[in-house]
Amino acid sequence: MILKLLIATILFPLLAGLLVLVVPKQLKWVKEVLTILVTGFGLCTAIALFNKTLMFSIPWAGFGIDFSLRLYNFSGFILLATAGFGFLIALYCTSFLKDKDYAKQFYLYYLISLAFTNGAILADNLILLLFFWEGLLGSIFGLILIGGKDAYKTAIKTFIIVGVTDLCMMIGMGITGHLAGTFTISQISLPLTPLASLAFTLLMIGAISKAGSMPFHSWIPDAAIDAPLPFMAFLPAALEKLLGIYFLARISFDLFQLTPQSWISPMLMIIGSLTILFAVMMALIQKDYKRLLSYHAISQVGYMILGIGTMVPAGMVGGLFHMINHALYKSCLFLTGGSVEKQTGSTNLEKLGGLGAKMPITFICFLVAAASISGVPPFNGFFSKELIYDGAMERGTIFYIAAVLGSFLTAASFLKLGHAAFLGPKNIENKKVKESPLPMLIPMITIAFICILFGVWNALPLNHLIQPVIGLERLEGHNFAGFHVSGFLFTMTLIVLGLALLNHLWGVKRTGSGLKAADHIHYAPGLHYMYDKAEKRVFDPYNIGLAIVTIVAHLAFGIDRAIDWIYGTLIVKTVSLFTGIVKMLQDGNYVTYIVWSLTGTGIILFLVLR
């Protein structure tokens, strides 16, 4: 029975997606109802499967590529989370996509993404995991492509970035399987030899790229503008983070025997810290609701990678706790953004303002989620961030400073966002705006409620979801449930949040507008220059990579043309030169031929008689 349910979680969304494709246009509500039913069923299944274990394997393509699935506490937990988001965002879409002509395609790709994500979570074979993982590329490409007329540029960018990192992962999996002698994930546990480190790095590239960390992040802000909004709430904010961090945790905890002493731990922490800082710096200056959120989606991954990279109990628990917390509040934030977009027709902060009174429920949900992401006690983000601070502090003060500085800027940018969108003077165009319909509010309220629940009663997620996954051995006897924050860290957090508020108030006072509250940082000497360059995408790794590729391609084309020149010109010229000479000798003159014949005869005679 469990096995059938397990396969149903992969197969049903896939079949429903194909069914949506063939539903005729005249039947209006069929695709919505179908999507709700399938995702609702998925949620029920995930609840039923939670805390159960199962191993299943049948041979597939040979060479160690088996179709093997494994349900245990970690995969069950991630499965539950994706099913929850899948259902809530599907509900949201029924209202959000009501009059969009791409709705049909959206549901198709949405359901396929869900199926592939479930497959990747449950897979117990590296290649099967890659099959589902990389298979997501197609549906992501489609989801961005339908967003609008110019969305294809972003879709291509996404495809190239994610495709390239997935190929790196393919090589990493090959090396891992080669070293371990098996591709079954649950049987692999490799010591960290140089070759294994290479494999780990390649797998890590795939994992952090899926999670959206730097330097593989640059498609996310572009997709925020071009792609349909539920896509942002569904994939980059929730599912991809879950999947990427899930896999990073798997390779760090299970597949490779990492210790805090190995060089991989500092590498992860450095990637995490840099991602936190750079992305949040960019978030601070954004003037678009969705784009600002998308930079935070990048920045927050930094905390998770930093937490897992510390390899100490507090950091690891914090990293995973932050993963689920982030998925919650970030998708909630994107949904509030969608609510604003749907009702006002814009997400440009310059055109928004004073929406708090018109859309009170959206505003409250925004407040809860923004407080969570900023790490305000007692919301869920506070607890996970404190754990990460704790872990970072243990490994080096520099990492702690980076994390705290990131928190300061996060709080500052959310104060700016909330002020610009929901407070301040009302925009004339937004006079008739009213609250969003119920199908859009229910998901936001539910998620915001869970944000509070996971904060106030953090024993629930920590004792039942996170700590069992990490295991008693790695926890070293710690239990982080409840209020375990040290006095110093707590005080520092309060000071930082207070400073962020003061900074905002000072900025508002200086410029008289919520939107421009961060201008003193944006236009600070030195920073201003860097910001200009960054906005022009000078630092975009994608553009730099493409420039290198273009140079390589021109070189290669030059070599190719040179080879063709040998055939087309050199050989032809040489041959016609020789034939030309021979031709000249054959001039049709009788005397010439006689001379040739006599000379030839003479040579022969000379050779014979010599």
Next chain:
Amino acid sequence: MNNSLALLSIVFVPVIGAFLLPLAGYIHKYLRNAAAFILVSVSLLLSIKLIPQVLSGTIINVSQAMPLGFNLMLVLFLGAMMGIVFSSNLILLYLFWEITGIVSWRLIGFFRGQKDVLMADKAFLITVFGAVVMLLGFISLYAQTGSFDLAVIKEVLKNQPLSNLTVFLILAGILSKSATLPFHTWLPDAGVAPSPVTALLHAAVLVKIGVYVFARLFVATFAIAPDAHTIVTIIALASTIISAGAALIETDLKRIIAYSTVSQIGFIFLGLASGNMIGIVGGLLYILMHGIAKAGLFLCAGIVEQNTHTKDITKMGGLIRTMPWTAVSFLFCSLSVMGIPPFGGFFSKYLVFMGSIQNKDFVVTGFFLLGAFLTIIYLLRIFKLIFLGEIQILAKEGSKVMVFSVVLLAVLSLAGGIFINYPAQFAEAAALQMLGTVK
């Protein structure tokens, strides 16, 4: 029907039947088309009975309304192909090899324009040069073993290595036929031929003969020295990267796809030259998956070219709105060539890489990884330029038969990934047989 009779029929029904086709054409045009189809079908059905090697043969039904002689050449070509596949004697193999060369000369220069003939001559001269060098190699093989029969050669060479000179002579022939660096430039130039020709012959079949003979001789019959393995790998590597780069710069649709073929052949050589089980299976699967997907790409290019009357991709755009079926098929086939799951190309690419990893050739793997990156980039580039963005040339969807063919190939690419176990079993059996005799 017993197997030997079937085998003879596969080769000689099309070869002899081909010469009857023009006669049938005098009676009625449809009779000629139907007869051509039946002849190929006989060959195809019989082949399926023996080994499922020629999936690509089904494309023949696209060749409607072509002038006299076209069907003759196509069927003759397929017959000669079958001849090469089933020859167990080097001289016989060489004969059939040259028949394909002559036929492809005629097919490339089919429209008899000045440029067509020039390109046909180029292709012919390069491949024939290679073939003659290969014949020298065969003769030197004869000098060493005293036989042209592959089974005898295998017995004789069991205990003694083959001289590297012989290997390189034969290799020159193989490389020229399979359009690998430095003998590759004829393939992009052959794009002047009618689309079904480029699809069937130069992407799906002809270039694979070289690879097939490589597998047949160097993997199944005799072992080659490790140095030769390294050299083949390096040639394949250079071929992959350089032609992928060229594909990124070119603007002629058919030339890009041809460069892409040259580039992908490098991956096949990497798999076959790895010398281990997993790499060879990968190489064999790559032949199949790439054949299906690349034929699909060429046929899509044919539809696009026919309806827009241009081959310059910079002049196209936005065609996904008017020709959605072609666009989606093109995308599916591209994804398969890139090696994205759930398409068939994923498994073949992975297995080829795995073969290289098992040999601990990490540097080579790294460079081929670069080749795989470039594949993604140039295929997306042409997809973007043709099907996305602003509409520049209004064009309608292709005819039903043509669209059906490309959709079929796209679906086959997808099915090849989901039901990978069936082709994988065949490839595994073939590879076992090949390796079992060497070691």
